[in-house]
Amino acid sequence: xxxxxxxxxxxxxxxxxxxxxxxxxxxxxxxxxxxxxxxxxxxxxxxxxxxxxxxxxxxxxxxxxxxxxxxxxxxxxxxxxxxxxxxxxxxxxxxxxxxxxxxxxxxxxxxxxxxxx
Numbered sequence: 702x703x704x705x706x707x708x709x710x711x712x713x714x715x716x717x718x719x720x721x722x723x724x725x726x727x728x729x730x731x732x733x734x735x736x737x738x739x740x741x742x743x744x745x746x747x748x749x750x751x752x753x754x755x756x757x758x759x760x761x762x763x764x765x766x767x768x769x770x771x772x773x774x775x776x777x778x779x780x781x782x783x784x785x786x787x788x789x790x791x792x793x794x795x796x797x798x799x800x801x802x803x804x805x806x807x808x809x810x811x812x813x814x815x816x817x818x
Contacts, residue, residue: 708759712750713804715760719746720797722764727790730781738778740769741786 723744733739746765753760774780 708754710804710807711762712754712760713800713807715746715750715762716800717797717804718762719744719750719765720793720800722746722767723793724790724797726767727786727793731783731786731790734779734781734783734786736779739781740774740779741772741781742767743770 723746726742726744730739730741744765744767746763749763749765750760770780772780772782
């Protein structure tokens with residue numbers, strides 16, 4: 702099987718992986734909104750991806766790093782904010798759709814180029 706990829710496709714795959722991880726972390730946060738002592742998770746993949754693209758290296762496909770939020774907690778020690786998590790989940794979903802559309806556009810270009818060859 703021949704693999705067809707380039708830095709753009711790899712960067713899009715890396716973004717999709719990071720966005721997928723962010724969606725899982727956000728879902729976990731929402732699921733634990735009433736768990737005493739639970740600290741919301743946060744996912745960062747953009748800084749690494751941005752750095753790799755700026756350096757001209759092929760991006761690494763990973764889910765990014767997950768850390769615990771240091772935001773203020775409620776009296777039960779939990780710091781999950783449903784409004785914030787809803788915004789994060791919505792934004793993540795929209796970014797995921799955008800990356801999928803970009804990747805599909807790239808595949809369409811490759812497909813068209815192969816048909817004309």
